[in-house]
Amino acid sequence: MKNAFAFKTLAEFLEHFKDEETCREHFTAIRFANGEYCPHCGHAKIHKFSDGKRYRCASCKQDFRIQTGTVFGESKLPLKKWFIAIYLLSTSNKGISSVQLAKQVGVTQKTGWFMDHRIRSAMKQNKGQLFGTIECDETYVGGKEGNKHKDKKNKTSRGRNAQTKKPVFGMRSRDGEVRAMAVPNCKEKLIMGIIQENVAQGTTVHTDEMLSYRNLPLAGFSHFTIRHGLREYARGECHTNSIESFWALFKRGYHGIYHWMSPKHMQRYVDESVFRVNRREEPMNSIFAELVANMAKGQQLPYKELTA
Numbered sequence: 001m002k003n004a005f006a007f008k009t010l011a012e013f014l015e016h017f018k019d020e021e022t023c024r025e026h027f028t029a030i031r032f033a034n035g036e037y038c039p040h041c042g043h044a045k046i047h048k049f050s051d052g053k054r055y056r057c058a059s060c061k062q063d064f065r066i067q068t069g070t071v072f073g074e075s076k077l078p079l080k081k082w083f084i085a086i087y088l089l090s091t092s093n094k095g096i097s098s099v100q101l102a103k104q105v106g107v108t109q110k111t112g113w114f115m116d117h118r119i120r121s122a123m124k125q126n127k128g129q130l131f132g133t134i135e136c137d138e139t140y141v142g143g144k145e146g147n148k149h150k151d152k153k154n155k156t157s158r159g160r161n162a163q164t165k166k167p168v169f170g171m172r173s174r175d176g177e178v179r180a181m182a183v184p185n186c187k188e189k190l191i192m193g194i195i196q197e198n199v200a201q202g203t204t205v206h207t208d209e210m211l212s213y214r215n216l217p218l219a220g221f222s223h224f225t226i227r228h229g230l231r232e233y234a235r236g237e238c239h240t241n242s243i244e245s246f247w248a249l250f251k252r253g254y255h256g257i258y259h260w261m262s263p264k265h266m267q268r269y270v271d272e273s274v275f276r277v278n279r280r281e282e283p284m285n286s287i288f289a290e291l292v293a294n295m296a297k298g299q300q301l302p303y304k305e306l307t308a
Contacts, residue, residue, distance in 0.1 A: 007285050013087055023079035024053070028066050031296045038062070039069030071118050073300035081105050083292070085115045090123075090287050094253035095272060114303055120268035121301050122294035123275035125179060129200040133174040135243040136195060136207045138186045140165035141254060141261060166263045168250075168270055171198055172243040176281075178274050180246070182266040188212040192219060206240055246277055265306075 007013045017023050036046050038057035045058040056063050067075065072082060085105050088096050096104075102112030142165030169191060170180035179198050183190060191212040199205065201220040207213040208228045216223040224238040233239060250273045254261060261269045279287050 008283065010087070013284075013288075014084075017080060017083050020078050020080050021052070023083050024066060027079055027292065027296065030293050031066055031070070039064055069300065071122050071295040071298040071301060073118075073302070077107065077111070077115075081107065082115065083288075085112075086119055086291050086295070087284075087288055089116060089119050089272070090276065090291050091284050093276065094249070095257045095269075097257050114306065117265065117268060117306055118301050119291070119295070120272045122291055122298045123268075123271045124294075125181075125271055125274050126177075126278075130171060130173045130177060130179060130198055131175075131200050131203060133204045133206065133237075134199050135172045135174070135240045136170070136191075136205055136213065137240045137243045137247065138167055138169045138183075138191075138210070139247045139251070140167050141251075141266065142166055166261075166266050168266070169194060170243050170246060171195070172246060174242055176278070178243070178246050178277050180250075180270050180274050182263070182270055186210070186212055188215065192216075195219075195221070206238055208240060246273070249273065249277065 007016055017026070035044060037044050038046055038055075038060060040057060040062045041060040043057050043059035046055045047058060048055055054063055054065055065074075067073065067079070072079075075082070085101055088101055088104060096116075098113035098116050099109050101116060102109045105112065105115070107115070167183050167186050168180060169183050169186060170178065171194075172178045181194065183194070188211065192215065195205070195216070196219060199221070202222070204222040204224065205213075205216055206224045206226065207216070209225050213223065213225070226232055226235060226238050226240055234241065250270070253269075253273060258269070275291075276287075279290075
């Protein structure tokens, strides 16, 4: 059999995952990589039905499928459609809308939206601290007040306002790794806490002149400030161009693909962009393999929870 991870193109991907049985065997190998077990009680002895699709636990006697207890949950969609959706979302530089994904996978837009968010839930960012030279910056996601209908405009809002736009804070190591999160505001207490949690003390940090960064030296960081207010964008090695290039890519996905991102689901959209950027040098087959493994380990995400 051809190596499951030997594809470089969509044609090769579809050639390998040609039917449901191949997809199920692939996911079973990932799910039971450390031995078979029951997702209901964890018992190690299970029985397989003759149809090859269902299992029964020898202890609790409950039936289950290979998708039970994973991000796939009890979805009745074929695994092949899920695999195609994973491939499309993880390899499209700016993402793929639920409308476009639905057309290419062959499902309704509602189902495509649900699939999108379930896959994003498996794209959560790494934990741990960043090292090297770190750039920190913030951006605001949302439409301009001048473009809104009169009855939806906020007359008191000016510029970047957390009342009408969703703030997102990001950090990027010049070695390449990005870390970003949707935040309620960009006040000093919150921003300093995030930096201290995600950046090793003593690290060199480059920021703009926002006041929330002013006490970084007191917290044990080597702090350099670029003065955007004076139209200064680089001063020797001092700049925030790397993290701003990530914002540019993220915003192109916002404006060109999604057009609108719900504040409730903003973190999933951020995780999606960070996932792809942090793996931009990796081959498609490795990205796909990692994401499927994450979905096997992840928790079920019910539709009611997404829409509540």
